[in-house]
Amino acid sequence: MSTLTTWLEETLCTLNLTKTMDVPNGFTRLSFTNEEKSAHHAFQRVARELGLSVYEDEVCNQWAVWEVDPSAPTIAIGSHLDTVDNGGGYDGVAGVLSALGAVKMLKDQNFQPTKNIAVVCFVSEESARFGVSTIGSKAISSKLNKEEIADVTDRDGITIKQAMEDFGVNWQTLDNVTLPVQKLESFLELHIEQSTQLVEQNADIGIINGVACPVRLKVHVKGMANHTGTTPMHNRQDAFVSIAPLVNFVQEEALKANETATSPLVATVSTMQLKPNAMNVIPGEIELGIDIRSVDDDLKRQFAKTIETFCKEIETKQDVTISITTLVDNDSVALDPIIQGKLQEACKTVGLSAHEMDSGAGHDVMNMASKWPSGLIFIRCKDGVSHHPDEYAAIEDIEKGTTVFATYLQQQTSKA
Amino acid sequence: MSTLTTWLEETLCTLNLTKTMDVPNGFTRLSFTNEEKSAHHAFQRVARELGLSVYEDEVCNQWAVWEVDPSAPTIAIGSHLDTVDNGGGYDGVAGVLSALGAVKMLKDQNFQPTKNIAVVCFVSEESARFGVSTIGSKAISSKLNKEEIADVTDRDGITIKQAMEDFGVNWQTLDNVTLPVQKLESFLELHIEQSTQLVEQNADIGIINGVACPVRLKVHVKGMANHTGTTPMHNRQDAFVSIAPLVNFVQEEALKANETATSPLVATVSTMQLKPNAMNVIPGEIELGIDIRSVDDDLKRQFAKTIETFCKEIETKQDVTISITTLVDNDSVALDPIIQGKLQEACKTVGLSAHEMDSGAGHDVMNMASKWPSGLIFIRCKDGVSHHPDEYAAIEDIEKGTTVFATYLQQQTSKA
Numbered sequence: 001m002s003t004l005t006t007w008l009e010e011t012l013c014t015l016n017l018t019k020t021m022d023v024p025n026g027f028t029r030l031s032f033t034n035e036e037k038s039a040h041h042a043f044q045r046v047a048r049e050l051g052l053s054v055y056e057d058e059v060c061n062q063w064a065v066w067e068v069d070p071s072a073p074t075i076a077i078g079s080h081l082d083t084v085d086n087g088g089g090y091d092g093v094a095g096v097l098s099a100l101g102a103v104k105m106l107k108d109q110n111f112q113p114t115k116n117i118a119v120v121c122f123v124s125e126e127s128a129r130f131g132v133s134t135i136g137s138k139a140i141s142s143k144l145n146k147e148e149i150a151d152v153t154d155r156d157g158i159t160i161k162q163a164m165e166d167f168g169v170n171w172q173t174l175d176n177v178t179l180p181v182q183k184l185e186s187f188l189e190l191h192i193e194q195s196t197q198l199v200e201q202n203a204d205i206g207i208i209n210g211v212a213c214p215v216r217l218k219v220h221v222k223g224m225a226n227h228t229g230t231t232p233m234h235n236r237q238d239a240f241v242s243i244a245p246l247v248n249f250v251q252e253e254a255l256k257a258n259e260t261a262t263s264p265l266v267a268t269v270s271t272m273q274l275k276p277n278a279m280n281v282i283p284g285e286i287e288l289g290i291d292i293r294s295v296d297d298d299l300k301r302q303f304a305k306t307i308e309t310f311c312k313e314i315e316t317k318q319d320v321t322i323s324i325t326t327l328v329d330n331d332s333v334a335l336d337p338i339i340q341g342k343l344q345e346a347c348k349t350v351g352l353s354a355h356e357m358d359s360g361a362g363h364d365v366m367n368m369a370s371k372w373p374s375g376l377i378f379i380r381c382k383d384g385v386s387h388h389p390d391e392y393a394a395i396e397d398i399e400k401g402t403t404v405f406a407t408y409l410q411q412q413t414s415k416a
Numbered sequence: 417m418s419t420l421t422t423w424l425e426e427t428l429c430t431l432n433l434t435k436t437m438d439v440p441n442g443f444t445r446l447s448f449t450n451e452e453k454s455a456h457h458a459f460q461r462v463a464r465e466l467g468l469s470v471y472e473d474e475v476c477n478q479w480a481v482w483e484v485d486p487s488a489p490t491i492a493i494g495s496h497l498d499t500v501d502n503g504g505g506y507d508g509v510a511g512v513l514s515a516l517g518a519v520k521m522l523k524d525q526n527f528q529p530t531k532n533i534a535v536v537c538f539v540s541e542e543s544a545r546f547g548v549s550t551i552g553s554k555a556i557s558s559k560l561n562k563e564e565i566a567d568v569t570d571r572d573g574i575t576i577k578q579a580m581e582d583f584g585v586n587w588q589t590l591d592n593v594t595l596p597v598q599k600l601e602s603f604l605e606l607h608i609e610q611s612t613q614l615v616e617q618n619a620d621i622g623i624i625n626g627v628a629c630p631v632r633l634k635v636h637v638k639g640m641a642n643h644t645g646t647t648p649m650h651n652r653q654d655a656f657v658s659i660a661p662l663v664n665f666v667q668e669e670a671l672k673a674n675e676t677a678t679s680p681l682v683a684t685v686s687t688m689q690l691k692p693n694a695m696n697v698i699p700g701e702i703e704l705g706i707d708i709r710s711v712d713d714d715l716k717r718q719f720a721k722t723i724e725t726f727c728k729e730i731e732t733k734q735d736v737t738i739s740i741t742t743l744v745d746n747d748s749v750a751l752d753p754i755i756q757g758k759l760q761e762a763c764k765t766v767g768l769s770a771h772e773m774d775s776g777a778g779h780d781v782m783n784m785a786s787k788w789p790s791g792l793i794f795i796r797c798k799d800g801v802s803h804h805p806d807e808y809a810a811i812e813d814i815e816k817g818t819t820v821f822a823t824y825l826q827q828q829t830s831k832a
Contacts, residue, residue, distance in 0.1 A: 085692045086641075086692060128695070128696070133696070194643045194647075195648070214644075214696075225803060226801060227610045228684040229610075229707070229775075230611040230802065231611070234671065241667045244661070245660070245664060247656055247660035248657060255650065264648065266645060266649055267649075270693075270699060271693050272693065276544070277687050278500050278687065279543050279687055279705050280543050280630075281686060283684075284804070293644070359645075360643075360645040361643055384647065387641060387642060387697045388642060
């Protein structure tokens with residue numbers, strides 16, 4: 001086993017704050033928690049061992065810089081270390097690891113880049129805690145409206161503002177985090193595929209054309225809570241009974257849409273709060289969260305409208321009130337074609353097969369792409385499983401991604 | 417306004433720990449919480465003002481006794497003071513209040529009973545916190561298996577054992593609470609109707625023949641959590657999609673059963689926990705709670721079997737695993753016909769119209785009836801609404817119930 005393989009294996013565990021990746025309940029490092037903070041500290045230690053200068057910006061993104069010349073352009077490369085509840089140890093981590101690994105490869109070869117290389121570890125990429133994603137990359141790319149999210153709460157009623165302040169963010173000076181466009185030349189990210197196209201296409205590396213950004217809806221249903229034992233069946237305003245058909249409607253309509261669509265669409269009723277959620281009380285209120293994605297923005301917005309129409313029909317037929325809020329509605333993001341070409345070239349140089357594709361998931365790169373030419377590559381992950389303890393990417397696949405990055409950096413930062 | 421009316425109005429507020437019953441969010445006094453404890457203290461103060469001797473038994477039921485002769489029989493009468501989340505201030509409270517009010521009426525008349533009268537305030541009647549109901553009355557009537565419930569947890573993971581110990585229960589000596597049969601002669605409870613039959617029948621007082629006890633099922637569904645953005649629609653094991661049709665099945669089958677049944681049946685999917693309940697993760701696991709009631713025990717058990725069959729069909733068709741646990745399955749309870757006759761007599765004496773009926777909700781009386789001759793009366797409540805901030809019973813209706821109790825006690829404890 002090569003030194004790089006061993007280093008990747010060990011550093012994967014280090015960044016995951018673990019001694020083995022075989023953890024039955026997976027990893028839980030929610031946004032702006034002590035667990036995310038500990039992972040950031042691990043990142044700092046690894047970066048310092050590689051001889052990088054480490055600093056934290058105003059939103060608590062971690063930066064580890066190989067500075068060769070303050071006046072030279074900087075290529076940034078990285079991902080995040082936070083996870084969903086009981087998630088895997090590769091989503092985000094593989095991207096940070098391969099960025100650090102690429103720096104290690106170049107340093108081990110005594111390569112002298114002509115540009116600065118900055119490895120970045122973005123804070124709070126996952127929306128699992130607050131329903132708001134990619135906070136760190138939004139902040140530096142001028143896409144974060146702090147007042148808009150300040151009062152959003154987690155399950156325990158803690159606001160984003162509170163959680164960020166507890167994490168070390170100075171709320172007053174937070175907006176200073178915005179990074180001037182000239183500070184970076186470009187941005188690269190690696191991520192596990194979270195699907196199975198690479199295996200199906202017999203490809204090593206996915207080179208991403210576009211990122212499908214979600215439309216997210218919150219559906220609030222108000223019926224009437226009442227005693228389960230004394231309220232006759234024909235005399236109820238059961239919020240759960242009225243809205244349950246929506247769950248299957250979303251699934252069936254999405255399947256139907258995919259029969260004719262050119263770009264795939266996915267839609268999921270993924271969250272639900274039942275009130276009062278007590279054994280002897282008829283559900284009086286429900287809040288559902290729906291996540292809809294496609295690189296075809298018209299298709300996903302049309303789908304959201306279909307859901308609205310269905311809810312209106314329920315309201316007409318049943319004695320409940322339904323209100324729908326759009327939490328998120330972002331255009332899908334096209335990535336930089338020139339960088340895609342250079343990534344193709346890097347793959348070719350090291351003899352890896354590349355497959356062009358779209359990303360069904362949002363990543364930090366979608367914010368970075370709004371300000372800097374950006375690229376995203378995928379590596380294989382087992383059975384496409386992600387956000388689950390069974391999430392797994394082989395160390396050889398992480399090594400392949402690392403090699404592509406090292407080669408890209410070498411090709412783009414060599415002396416002419 | 418009579419002195420009694422004023423006293424009932426004031427004491428209603430006292431027992432609800434409030435200055436006005438007009439509280440927009442209702443009352444939340446969950447089992448074995450500080451809120452329930454405070455209500456118990458209010459009960460003790462009111463009882464002492466009436467000259468009753470107050471004590472607490474081993475499960476923290478509150479007793480307030482008018483002892484005329486230690487060797488005379490004792491008639492117990494009472495209900496509970498805990499509530500569901502955001503419940504009303506009458507469910508339970510009206511029963512405790514009318515029992516205290518009846519004692520006040522007799523004392524105000526300088527009546528000398530020949531038997532002891534004990535007003536009881538049972539602890540933890542509602543199942544809202546732990547899914548286990550009527551803990552206090554179960555305990556004294558030898559129906560509580562403490563080991564069976566010890567590890568049941570609330571939403572915050574606190575066990576019943578822990579909550580009871582924090583409330584002041586000595587777990588080691590808890591079983592001593594069992595009350596020998598000779599300690600009481602009979603038991604009476606008053607409750608708000610939680611339905612609208614009394615209004616429909618133009619009756620003042622409901623006299624209950626039987627109490628429908630529930631079958632309660634927990635349905636656990638295991639699918640596969642995965643990323644909402646990257647997992648194609650045709651390749652999912654969405655636990656929510658697979659089980660959502662059960663919610664409507666339960667509603668529709670219950671409606672159907674009532675078309676032919678002699679005793680009504682009610683069935684509700686009343687609780688649900690979604691895992692991981694995150695916007696970008698497909699639901700991997702769900703737990704549903706189902707509450708089924710009818711005084712026709714065969715009907716309700718047959719209904720539970722129908723649900724099982726439906727779940728088996730889902731399991732066969734979809735890639736999920738479903739397990740069903742029966743949390744509760746108790747026979748319905750017939751109340752004492754002699755006491756029903758005496759309650760009829762008391763109603764007649766004071767010129768109130770009585771209506772014979774069954775109870776769709778369980779009450780403490782159902783446990784007491786297994787050991788002592790027991791009776792239950794209903795008073796009207798507005799629109800049948802209960803377990804909701806809008807729950808309301810007019811003070812005149814509470815006064816009617818109080819008068820029936822006072823008359824009953826007078827008739828049953830007068831010198832021959």
